Amino acid sequence: MDLLSITHFLNGFLMIALPILLGIYLTNKFRMGWKLWLIGGATFILSQVGHLPFNSYLLTPLLESFQRTIPGPPGILVIAISAGLSAGIFEECARYGMFRWWLKDARTWRSSVLAGAGHGGIEAILLGGLVMWGYISMMAYRDADMSSLNLTSQNLAILKQQLLAYWSMPWYTTLLGAVERIFTIPFHVMASVLVLQVFTRRPGHQQLGWLGLAILFHTIMDASAVFLSTQLSVYLVEAVLGGMALVEVIIIFVLHQPEPLPPELSPILPVDIPPVFTPTQVEETTENLDQTRYQ
Numbered sequence: 001m002d003l004l005s006i007t008h009f010l011n012g013f014l015m016i017a018l019p020i021l022l023g024i025y026l027t028n029k030f031r032m033g034w035k036l037w038l039i040g041g042a043t044f045i046l047s048q049v050g051h052l053p054f055n056s057y058l059l060t061p062l063l064e065s066f067q068r069t070i071p072g073p074p075g076i077l078v079i080a081i082s083a084g085l086s087a088g089i090f091e092e093c094a095r096y097g098m099f100r101w102w103l104k105d106a107r108t109w110r111s112s113v114l115a116g117a118g119h120g121g122i123e124a125i126l127l128g129g130l131v132m133w134g135y136i137s138m139m140a141y142r143d144a145d146m147s148s149l150n151l152t153s154q155n156l157a158i159l160k161q162q163l164l165a166y167w168s169m170p171w172y173t174t175l176l177g178a179v180e181r182i183f184t185i186p187f188h189v190m191a192s193v194l195v196l197q198v199f200t201r202r203p204g205h206q207q208l209g210w211l212g213l214a215i216l217f218h219t220i221m222d223a224s225a226v227f228l229s230t231q232l233s234v235y236l237v238e239a240v241l242g243g244m245a246l247v248e249v250i251i252i253f254v255l256h257q258p259e260p261l262p263p264e265l266s267p268i269l270p271v272d273i274p275p276v277f278t279p280t281q282v283e284e285t286t287e288n289l290d291q292t293r294y295q
Helices: 003-030 035-069 072-102 109-142 153-166 173-200 209-228 234-254 286-291
Strands: none
Touching: 003 035, 003 109, 003 173, 035 072, 035 109, 035 173, 072 109, 072 173, 072 209, 109 153, 109 173, 173 209, 173 234, 209 234
C-alpha cells in the first residue's frame, strides 16, 4: 500500500475518531455521561432536516441566478454570506431549541461544552463517513478496467480526471479534511456556550442577543471559508480557520461561569448506644425461693 492510500484512509479515519476521543475526554473530565453529547449530535441532524431542503430548493436556485447577474468576487461574496447565514440560522436556532425544550436543566458551562462537542462531533463523523466511502470507491476504481464500466465517453473522461486528481495530490493535502474538522469543532463548542447565555445571563429573561451573536459568528466562519477558497490557496484558508479556532477557544474560556458546588452533606450526629443489660447472677437458696414464690 502506497503513502497516498494510507493518508487518504487516515483522513477519513481521523474525522471519525477525533470527535469520539474528544467526547471520551470531556465525559471523563466533567464526570458526565454521553447524554449531552448525543443530544448535541441529534440537534445537528435535526437542523439539517430543514437546512438541506431549504438550500436545495430555494437558496441554491436563487444564488445561481444571482451569480449570472453579478459575476466575479462580488457575486461570490454574496453567495458565501447567504450560505453562511442559512447555516447559522438553522443550526443556531436548533441549538436554541435544544436548550429551551430538550435540555431545560442543562444550564452549566460544562453542559454547553459537551453538547457543542457532540454537535460538531456528529457533523465531523458524518463527513468522515462520506470521505471513507469516497476512499473505498476510489480504491475500487483505481485498478478497475474502465472499458468494462457502462459509462458514456463523457462520464468516463470525468471519472478518469477525478481518479488522476485523487491519486496525484500531495500526501499532506489529503489530511486537510481532518485538519479542518479540528478547526471547526471549537466553533460548535463556542456557539453552544454563546447560546446558553440566552438563558443564564438573566434567569427568567431570555437574552436573544446572544443567539444573534452565535448566528453572526456562524455566518462569518462559513462565509470566510467559502469566499477565501476562491481567492487563496487551500493552505492559507486552513490557516485562517486555524486562527479563528484559536479565537473561539479563548471565547469559550472567557465565558466560563462559576458553577454551583454540590450541596454539602449534613454531619452525621453520633447515635447513643443503649446500655447493654447484664443480668445479675442470683444465688439460688431456700430463702430466696421463698421470697419470690408469690411475686
